[in-house]
Amino acid sequence: MEIMDFIISKYNYWMYIIIMMIGFYAMIAKTNLAKKVVGMNIFQTAIILFFISTASKKGATIPIIQHGHGEAADIIHAAQYMNPLPHVLMLTAIVVMVSTFGVAIALLIMIYRKYNTLEEDEILEILKIENGR
Amino acid sequence: MIQHAPVLIIIIPLLAALMNLIVGLWRKRLCYLFTVAALGTCVFLSVAILDIVAGHGTITYKLGGWPPPWGIAYVIDHLNAFMLVIVSFISLVVAVYSKVSIEKELPEKIIQFYTLFLLLVTGLLGILATGDVFNLFVFLEIASLAGYALIAVGDDRAPLASFNYVIMGTIGACFYLLGVGYLYIATGSLNMADLSQLLPELYDSRVVLGAFAFLMVGVAIKMAFFPLHKWLPDAYTHAPSAVSAFIASTMTKVGAYVMIRIMFTVFKPYFSIEVIPVTAILGWLAVAAMLYGCIRAIAQTDVKRMLSYIIIAEVGYIVMGVSVGNRMGFTGAILHILNDAFMMACLFLAAGAIEYKTGTRNVHNFSNLYKKMPVTTAAFTVGGLSIVGIPPTCGFFSKWYLVLGAIDSQQWVFAGTLLFSSLLMAVIFFKVLVNIYFGSQPVSGAHSIGGNGAVVMDEAPLSMLFPICIMAVGILSLGFFSGKIISSVIQFTVPGSF
Numbered sequence: 029m030e031i032m033d034f035i036i037s038k039y040n041y042w043m044y045i046i047i048m049m050i051g052f053y054a055m056i057a058k059t060n061l062a063k064k065v066v067g068m069n070i071f072q073t074a075i076i077l078f079f080i081s082t083a084s085k086k087g088a089t090i091p092i093i094q095h096g097h098g099e100a101a102d103i104i105h106a107a108q109y110m111n112p113l114p115h116v117l118m119l120t121a122i123v124v125m126v127s128t129f130g131v132a133i134a135l136l137i138m139i140y141r142k143y144n145t146l147e148e149d150e151i152l153e154i155l156k157i158e159n160g161r
Numbered sequence: 162m163i164q165h166a167p168v169l170i171i172i173i174p175l176l177a178a179l180m181n182l183i184v185g186l187w188r189k190r191l192c193y194l195f196t197v198a199a200l201g202t203c204v205f206l207s208v209a210i211l212d213i214v215a216g217h218g219t220i221t222y223k224l225g226g227w228p229p230p231w232g233i234a235y236v237i238d239h240l241n242a243f244m245l246v247i248v249s250f251i252s253l254v255v256a257v258y259s260k261v262s263i264e265k266e267l268p269e270k271i272i273q274f275y276t277l278f279l280l281l282v283t284g285l286l287g288i289l290a291t292g293d294v295f296n297l298f299v300f301l302e303i304a305s306l307a308g309y310a311l312i313a314v315g316d317d318r319a320p321l322a323s324f325n326y327v328i329m330g331t332i333g334a335c336f337y338l339l340g341v342g343y344l345y346i347a348t349g350s351l352n353m354a355d356l357s358q359l360l361p362e363l364y365d366s367r368v369v370l371g372a373f374a375f376l377m378v379g380v381a382i383k384m385a386f387f388p389l390h391k392w393l394p395d396a397y398t399h400a401p402s403a404v405s406a407f408i409a410s411t412m413t414k415v416g417a418y419v420m421i422r423i424m425f426t427v428f429k430p431y432f433s434i435e436v437i438p439v440t441a442i443l444g445w446l447a448v449a450a451m452l453y454g455c456i457r458a459i460a461q462t463d464v465k466r467m468l469s470y471i472i473i474a475e476v477g478y479i480v481m482g483v484s485v486g487n488r489m490g491f492t493g494a495i496l497h498i499l500n501d502a503f504m505m506a507c508l509f510l511a512a513g514a515i516e517y518k519t520g521t522r523n524v525h526n527f528s529n530l531y532k533k534m535p536v537t538t539a540a541f542t543v544g545g546l547s548i549v550g551i552p553p554t555c556g557f558f559s560k561w562y563l564v565l566g567a568i569d570s571q572q573w574v575f576a577g578t579l580l581f582s583s584l585l586m587a588v589i590f591f592k593v594l595v596n597i598y599f600g601s602q603p604v605s606g607a608h609s610i611g612g613n614g615a616v617v618m619d620e621a622p623l624s625m626l627f628p629i630c631i632m633a634v635g636i637l638s639l640g641f642f643s644g645k646i647i648s649s650v651i652q653f654t655v656p657g658s659f
Contacts, residue, residue, distance in 0.1 A: 052332075055328055055332065064328055068331050071331070072331070072335060075338055075339055075342070078342060079342050082342070082345075113345075114345070121338065124302045124334075127302075127306055128302070128306065128327065131306055131309050131310060131327060132327050132328075134310075134313075135309070135313055135320050135323055135327060138320040139320045139324060142317070142320065151321065155318070155321075
């Protein structure tokens, strides 16, 4: 039961690890270059999910402070608001991720035009023949 | 004006990169002058920053006036200021060199080349200037993305090499980002100075240990540290010659800088040396890197690929100097960052000029090349001798300090491997140099008059020759002034506890 509690209480981290490993596996083990790019995307998405999940708190609301007037101006309790900083960081990381994805896709187009295939082993075969010449 | 230098040095190349596109629409030829002017300003600013830092100590520049733990701060101490000068100077020299080689290699893409080149410089300077771990990640990706694109426009194999670099580089950057995330969870801060205050209480926390591991692996991929170097030789071999000269001489060194920052600024030196024995692991991997790089380099016939494997060995030298954990070794490592940047720039620029004139990168075709290109081959010789470590070239002095550092901490294997790998490098370079000066074949691609022996001198154009000579003279003068460089800058970069 303790193990179950351990897993359930931190389920967001378990999920991010599982998703990240799926992406990591695709990046390393797949021979199709397009699948590698998809794996890369999954890998980066997992990290974004990890960051976002660290920001959330139980019973907290969105971090927009409502200022009352006069008497109603209340003290701000940090525990009532979610942490906005990871979200801001991840906006930047998403931009980075999209541009990496774009560069990778552009490279795939270049590779496909040159070799007419995206299978890594077939490309290596073509390169071997080229080297032999 | 000058108090804004820490941010201007990043903003100027960034804005210049965007304006380059507009300038290029109007007059394609102005791109080159515009780039050189922007990078010249960067060199001026970086020297000014170094001067201020040497006179008044560390500069802290608050972006937008926000105080450091909340806002992003640019913190420039002796180490960054020194690295800023190296990177901006080499970028200027390579930009001057690139004019003719890019017109030949990428005639259609001159505007895009200079835009990406400026973005790459922006990224590298940003990594050096920032005092915020997340900001560092953003600049790391700016530099890497520009680097992927620049490598991909090289020769036939370049797209595939660049693609492998994208995959590896992204894994590295993501690991770094995860490390930053773990540190943020544990401390709630992203500022380097703030982190180093908050972390010592948490040194036995597993989250912090995990963060450190992720950060180190991520940076090791970016700096091509053995055994995570797989992407480097392909990427640097197939890139355009100006690009490989710049990336080879600066990118791995900036990676080494980030590693030093994490080990000794974000974490305290005693954490990296005693709490977890990361320096011991790095030291042994560095030994493997030196041997592997040299042995693989011996077997290469393509001069750029040979130099790429030597970079792997050179990264090993730098890491070994850091890992012995004493004053001598650290001084040697920082000095080697400077020297290696110059040596690699010199060798890659010379190799690029040789390829420009003869159309070959195969060292067997360099036979008697000195008759055709005396100045370029002389610069190549100076660079090669410096890599081997022959006085009075600068390579000797940094290796001297590295060996002293290894002996100081009684790491006999490290010292022995360093000397042995220097011998291997002598084998590599003397093989090439003998061929250049005493080769048995006639000069390839030369217009010989009257059949035997008499070869018309056919040097590279002046805009290529001048940067190459600057680098060769730089190697010699860095050798002569290495004592002064150490006493005026490098000794202040050594962490206090060493």
